[in-house]
Amino acid sequence: MSSERRLELELQVAEARANAQACCSCISGSISFIVFTCLAIWVFKGVDDPKSSIQSLYLPALNKTSLDTTTPTNNTLFFELQLSNSNDHWGIYYGNVNLTFYDNPISTRSHVIGNYTIPRFYQGYNKKATKRGAVEVNTTLVSQAFCSPKGYMAFRAEMETVIRFRIQSLFKSKRKKLMRRANVVINEQGVLIVNQDGIKLI
Numbered sequence: 001m002s003s004e005r006r007l008e009l010e011l012q013v014a015e016a017r018a019n020a021q022a023c024c025s026c027i028s029g030s031i032s033f034i035v036f037t038c039l040a041i042w043v044f045k046g047v048d049d050p051k052s053s054i055q056s057l058y059l060p061a062l063n064k065t066s067l068d069t070t071t072p073t074n075n076t077l078f079f080e081l082q083l084s085n086s087n088d089h090w091g092i093y094y095g096n097v098n099l100t101f102y103d104n105p106i107s108t109r110s111h112v113i114g115n116y117t118i119p120r121f122y123q124g125y126n127k128k129a130t131k132r133g134a135v136e137v138n139t140t141l142v143s144q145a146f147c148s149p150k151g152y153m154a155f156r157a158e159m160e161t162v163i164r165f166r167i168q169s170l171f172k173s174k175r176k177k178l179m180r181r182a183n184v185v186i187n188e189q190g191v192l193i194v195n196q197d198g199i200k201l202i
């Protein structure tokens with residue numbers, strides 16, 4: 001074979017190879033694009049904020065049926081807060097969760113009777129967390145709160161935190177502030193009036 005002919009052949013082979021590679025990378029490019037798009041749609045489709053509710057609340061100071069003489073000065077408030085993540089793929093990082101209790105549902109007339117901080121935590125997807133705590137309250141303010149003839153009293157609970165969503169260990173969302181509140185009514189035994197779903201914080 002002449003050297004000219006050999007050179008021609010080599011050039012043809014190189015050209016064919018280059019074409020094949022271009023075609024391959026074109027196909028794999030399209031596949032990557034489709035995969036990436038699907039992933040993006042899957043990842044960013046509706047992510048729901050966690051739901052929060054007060055499951056129970058007890059103020060021994062307001063237990064009028066109690067025979068214990070120290071009860072009226074008992075300055076403890078016991079609570080149970082539920083946080084639930086209904087997302088299928090996203091976990092949630094909660095920053096410190098601040099809970100504040102007020103002596104009146106109307107914000108312009110209310111004073112803080114006590115507060116509590118639940119330390120930061122992580123919650124996996126489709127998980128519920130129940131956080132219990134005891135808050136020292138201002139009994140002077142509690143005793144001055146509005147009381148119905150039946151002995152029912154209304155307070156307000158507020159929750160404030162900062163959350164981030166996480167998918168696998170791939171991606172973390174930006175921080176998002178979450179503020180929720182609810183009015184809570186206590187009966188003459190100092191117990192929250194509640195159904196099985198609790199009082200939803202909205």
Ligand SMILES: *[C@@H]1O[C@H](CO)[C@@H](O)[C@H](O)[C@H]1NC(C)=O
Binds near residue numbers: 065
């Ligand atoms: C209120 O006090 C009464 C009498 O001491 C007690 O039997 C009752 O369990 C108390 N209520 C609650 C919710 O603990």
Ligand SMILES: *[C@@H]1O[C@H](CO)[C@@H](O)[C@H](O)[C@H]1NC(C)=O
Binds near residue numbers: 074
């Ligand atoms: C307040 O009441 C609760 C429940 O009855 C009790 O466990 C707690 O020890 C009381 N605290 C004080 C300071 O009396």
Ligand SMILES: *[C@@H]1O[C@H](CO)[C@@H](O)[C@H](O)[C@H]1NC(C)=O
Binds near residue numbers: 098114115
């Ligand atoms: C809770 O109360 C304490 C003392 O009253 C105060 O120093 C703190 O800033 C309050 N925290 C929140 C979250 O309101």
Ligand SMILES: *[C@@H]1O[C@H](CO)[C@@H](O)[C@H](O)[C@H]1NC(C)=O
Binds near residue numbers: 111
């Ligand atoms: C309770 O609240 C009253 C009225 O705001 C206030 O004068 C008092 O200092 C408070 N007590 C405590 C222990 O914070």
Ligand SMILES: *[C@@H]1O[C@H](CO)[C@@H](O)[C@H](O)[C@H]1NC(C)=O
Binds near residue numbers: 095096161
């Ligand atoms: C919670 O309370 C602390 C102390 O008052 C405050 O520094 C922090 O910013 C509060 N967090 C949120 C999310 O409001």
